[in-house]
Amino acid sequence: xxxxxTASTLRGVxxxxxxxxxxxxxxxxxxxxxVTKQLQxxxxxxxxxxxxLAGKRVxxxxxxxxxxxxxxxxxxxxxxxxxxxDISKALRRVDxxxxxxxxxxxxxxxxxxxxxxxxxxxxSVLAYGVSAFAAGLGAFLLLAGSFLRRAGRVTGPIT
Numbered sequence: 617x618x619x620x621x622t623a624s625t626l627r628g629v630x631x632x633x634x635x636x637x638x639x640x641x642x643x644x645x646x647x648x649x650x651v652t653k654q655l656q657x658x659x660x661x662x663x664x665x666x667x668x669l670a671g672k673r674v675x676x677x678x679x680x681x682x683x684x685x686x687x688x689x690x691x692x693x694x695x696x697x698x699x700x701x702d703i704s705k706a707l708r709r710v711d712x713x714x715x716x717x718x719x720x721x722x723x724x725x726x727x728x729x730x731x732x733x734x735x736x737x738x739x740s741v742l743a744y745g746v747s748a749f750a751a752g753l754g755a756f757l758l759l760a761g762s763f764l765r766r767a768g769r770v771t772g773p774i775t
Contacts, residue, residue: 626768633761640754647747691730
């Protein structure tokens with residue numbers, strides 16, 4: 617391979633890396649902004665009894681994660697400190713038409729709703745992670761691509 621074809625190849629690969637990096641940074645940033653706007657539209661505030669970030673608006677990965685933990689704690693407290701599995705097991709041991717069974721079913725619905733809310737919040741946390749990964753990978757590709765393009769501009773043989 618001649619020095620000029622090597623330089624041309626480096627510039628081409630570098631250009632491709634810069635283009636891919638730009639797309640990934642834009643996609644990652646766009647996803648982060650979209651998730652943030654959706655969370656802000658829900659107007660959820662972290663409750664005052666949260667271990668951290670109490671009173672903050674849920675609009676980022678940290679506040680979404682804390683809110684999910686608080687929902688879990690509140691739901692289990694409302695279900696007599698029982699988990700969904702505990703209630704399911706208790707339901708199998710009682711008469712299905714009893715008041716106790718009706719109460720257990722009500723607690724089961726509460727826990728199920730809470731699980732759904734927590735899943736949605738944790739999905740947003742995951743989306744933040746994926747968008748940060750995409751943007752970070754894009755930044756790396758931009759940097760690597762610019763170095764490759766710069767190396768392709770070197771005149772003379774590349775050693």
